[in-house]
Amino acid sequence: MLERLERQRTYGLVGHSGGGKTSLAEMFLFLSKATDRLGKVEQGNTCLDFEPEEVKRRGSIQPGFAYIQWNKHEHYLVDLPGDLNFSGDIQYLLTSVDSVLFVIDGLEGIKPLSKRIWAEVDKSGLPVLIWVNKVDLERANFEHSYASIQENLGIKTVVLFWPVGSGDDFKGVVNLLDLKFYDFQQKKTLPLPAELKQEVTTLRTSLLEDIAETSEELMEKYLEQGSLNEEELLKGLKSAMAKKELVPVVAGSAWQEQAVGLLLDLINQIFFSPLERPKWQGEDNTSLASDPDGPATAFVCKTMIDPFAGQVSVLRVLAGKIMPDLTLVNAQTGEKEKLNNIFRLQGKERLPVKTELGPGAILGVAKLKNTHTGDTLRVEDSNFVLKLPELPVPVVSYALTAKKQGDEDKIFAAVQKILEEDPTLKLERNPETGDMLLSGMGQLHLETVVEKVKNRYNVDIALELPHIAYRETIKAKAEVQGKYKKQTGGHGQYGDCWIRVEPLPRGGGYEFVDEIVGGVIPKQYIPAVDAGIQEAAAKGFLAGYPVIDFKVTLYDGSYHSVDSSELAFKVAGSLAFKKAMEKCKPILLEPVMKVVITVPDQYMGDVISDISGRRGKVLGSESNAGYTEIQAEVPMAEMLTYAQTLTSMTSGQGIYTMEFAHYAEVPPPLAEKIINENKQE
Ligand SMILES: Nc1nc2c(ncn2[C@@H]2O[C@H](COP(=O)(O)OP(=O)(O)O)[C@@H](O)[C@H]2O)c(=O)[nH]1
Numbered sequence: 001m002l003e004r005l006e007r008q009r010t011y012g013l014v015g016h017s018g019g020g021k022t023s024l025a026e027m028f029l030f031l032s033k034a035t036d037r038l039g040k041v042e043q044g045n046t047c048l049d050f051e052p053e054e055v056k057r058r059g060s061i062q063p064g065f066a067y068i069q070w071n072k073h074e075h076y077l078v079d080l081p082g083d084l085n086f087s088g089d090i091q092y093l094l095t096s097v098d099s100v101l102f103v104i105d106g107l108e109g110i111k112p113l114s115k116r117i118w119a120e121v122d123k124s125g126l127p128v129l130i131w132v133n134k135v136d137l138e139r140a141n142f143e144h145s146y147a148s149i150q151e152n153l154g155i156k157t158v159v160l161f162w163p164v165g166s167g168d169d170f171k172g173v174v175n176l177l178d179l180k181f182y183d184f185q186q187k188k189t190l191p192l193p194a195e196l197k198q199e200v201t202t203l204r205t206s207l208l209e210d211i212a213e214t215s216e217e218l219m220e221k222y223l224e225q226g227s228l229n230e231e232e233l234l235k236g237l238k239s240a241m242a243k244k245e246l247v248p249v250v251a252g253s254a255w256q257e258q259a260v261g262l263l264l265d266l267i268n269q270i271f272f273s274p275l276e277r278p279k280w281q282g283e284d285n286t287s288l289a290s291d292p293d294g295p296a297t298a299f300v301c302k303t304m305i306d307p308f309a310g311q312v313s314v315l316r317v318l319a320g321k322i323m324p325d326l327t328l329v330n331a332q333t334g335e336k337e338k339l340n341n342i343f344r345l346q347g348k349e350r351l352p353v354k355t356e357l358g359p360g361a362i363l364g365v366a367k368l369k370n371t372h373t374g375d376t377l378r379v380e381d382s383n384f385v386l387k388l389p390e391l392p393v394p395v396v397s398y399a400l401t402a403k404k405q406g407d408e409d410k411i412f413a414a415v416q417k418i419l420e421e422d423p424t425l426k427l428e429r430n431p432e433t434g435d436m437l438l439s440g441m442g443q444l445h446l447e448t449v450v451e452k453v454k455n456r457y458n459v460d461i462a463l464e465l466p467h468i469a470y471r472e473t474i475k476a477k478a479e480v481q482g483k484y485k486k487q488t489g490g491h492g493q494y495g496d497c498w499i500r501v502e503p504l505p506r507g508g509g510y511e512f513v514d515e516i517v518g519g520v521i522p523k524q525y526i527p528a529v530d531a532g533i534q535e536a537a538a539k540g541f542l543a544g545y546p547v548i549d550f551k552v553t554l555y556d557g558s559y560h561s562v563d564s565s566e567l568a569f570k571v572a573g574s575l576a577f578k579k580a581m582e583k584c585k586p587i588l589l590e591p592v593m594k595v596v597i598t599v600p601d602q603y604m605g606d607v608i609s610d611i612s613g614r615r616g617k618v619l620g621s622e623s624n625a626g627y628t629e630i631q632a633e634v635p636m637a638e639m640l641t642y643a644q645t646l647t648s649m650t651s652g653q654g655i656y657t658m659e660f661a662h663y664a665e666v667p668p669p670l671a672e673k674i675i676n677e678n679k680q681e
Pocket residue numbers: 015016017018019020021022023024041042058059060082103133134135136137252253254255256
């Protein structure tokens with residue numbers, strides 16, 4: 001098995017949507033004969049974008065998994081979504097691969113959103129190889145793309161495949177590792193043409209120097225021999241990649257199969273095998289070696305729901321050996337899970353596996369009992385739990401409603417199933433507003449949920465703006481009496497209390513102070529007064545929203561030895577509260593969000609003036625590497641459709657995060673409008 005694992009590569013194709021990741025993976029499948037027909041994204045017939053939502057969009061919204069064999073090596077490859085709407089997948093899958101093939105569009109170079117995705121790759125610490133794609137296009141410009149990589153990604157790069165020509169004139173690439181010229185027309189390797197020698201010599205020298213500089217030993221050799229042989233170069237390069245000191249760059253075209261075969265060879269040469277990767281980091285400072293003889297352990301990096309076959313868990317084998325019928329324990333749920341059938345994933349196809357698979361394998365298993373994305377499966381006597389990357393908090397929320405009457409009950413169950421697939425989605429009922437709220441990373445994220453529910457369960461959902469959870473409070477102090485007295489035939493009702501009501505600072509909540517002396521209200525009735533006040537406060541006074549941030553002091557009252565009861569004092573409390581509200585200058589409060597917006601510098605002015613237009617307050621801004629981060633506080637009611645605005649204002653280059661900050665007074669004219677609307681309802 002060791003020998004086999006040395007020849008195994010597990011990597012992710014990462015990069016901005018549209019760069020050509022899926023097309024490249026599709027070409028990998030075709031060249032390696034894993035498929036006999038080349039799928040094309042725009043024809044909607046690729047192996048990897050098979051979900052109806054992807055076929056419709058002509059683009060990936062789900063990760064794709066594939067397995068190929070190339071020159072006696074096995075590759076497990078993952079085509080990651082190229083959009084931060086799917087950050088959850090990006091994070092968990094970066095955790096599950098050993099290397100990254102970063103794909104950029106040779107026409108556009110590094111786009112602002114590629115930079116954001118790069119930031120995730122950078123955080124993952126994985127070795128990276130950059131593929132500059134689409135060099136076949138007329139306006140493609142490798143020099144420009146290469147410069148934009150150096151300028152934007154803040155890394156030291158070296159060129160490994162140097163493209164000769166571009167567009168229709170893209171003749172071939174020079175592999176600077178072996179100094180051979182690969183000719184596209186003849187589809188073979190040729191000696192280096194004389195006219196390229198000078199340029200190639202310069203590039204080769206800087207490659208040698210850059211690699212030599214990463215290790216003292218290599219530098220000595222280089223100075224001694226005046227060169228490095230291919231083996232030394234590769235070894236040096238691999239270790240520099242692992243230390244994140246160098247990122248090699250290659251160029252070609254996924255579409256025309258230009259240099260894709262060379263790329264596969266290079267992956268065999270410079271990506272880590274699972275035996276070479278660093279140890280897995282677990283919780284509580286534990287670690288686990290990526291060792292086939294270690295305790296069998298796997299990470300659930302994705303869950304997919306197939307309406308027919310049910311749930312498929314995708315596992316990355318971290319250590320040990322996994323084979324059909326193996327039973328593992330879920331570290332999170334404690335459940336014993338038997339892996340009845342295991343299979344490799346090839347898009348939607350399943351390739352059954354009968355043998356044992358070691359670390360690095362990515363495989364699917366159907367119908368586990370109680371296992372979710374992010375869980376660790378392990379042998380019984382292990383205590384290893386993989387440390388998870390931190391997931392971003394969902395920023396965009398919509399209320400879900402049924403388009404067809406009678407579908408309301410189905411919505412919750414159907415959406416709940418989709419949630420299994422994606423830990424960055426949240427579904428909750430807001431008991432106060434009655435909304436069924438779905439929260440996610442962005443509009444696109446939530447729309448794909450709605451599409452999936454429609455395609456899989458035939459339930460039509462509309463996304464609507466959520467209701468705002470307003471609050472009420474007071475601005476003045478008052479002392480009032482609440483007296484409840486009822487004389488009926490027999491047993492009467494008597495409760496009487498004097499309370500002082502005063503405002504508390506924002507966030508102060510509710511306080512109740514008992515200052516009764518001499519038993520003017522007997523002890524057992526005091527909690528009833530408190531309860532009566534709280535009950536009335538929850539129902540609100542102005543517009544039916546809970547009253548918060550006030551203090552009540554119960555300081556006087558009276559009782560009747562026969563007619564007094566808990567109920568009577570509760571009613572007295574609530575009467576007192578209502579009377580107090582009339583005198584205490586009640587106001588309406590609204591939730592204010594802390595918003596952090598990041599946009600390319602040139603949009604800063606527009607974004608700031610838009611925030612002011614939303615009754616927002618800009619707290620500060622900071623510029624760094626072409627981006628400005630703006631911190632602001634904005635009422636939630638003004639942020640409900642912000643995602644769309646920001647996208648159109650910044651051509652899709654802005655992002656933001658948002659969290660609840662505090663409640664603040666609604667300006668009086670607006671408050672009046674909200675109060676009137678609520679009265680009508
Ligand atoms: N000319 C050209 N077009 C390409 C190439 N690779 C991908 N494309 C096109 O670029 C678009 C986006 O490709 P896709 O593979 O979906 O990108 P992804 O979002 O990164 O997976 C599609 O229309 C592809 O046909 C390439 O090498 N050359």
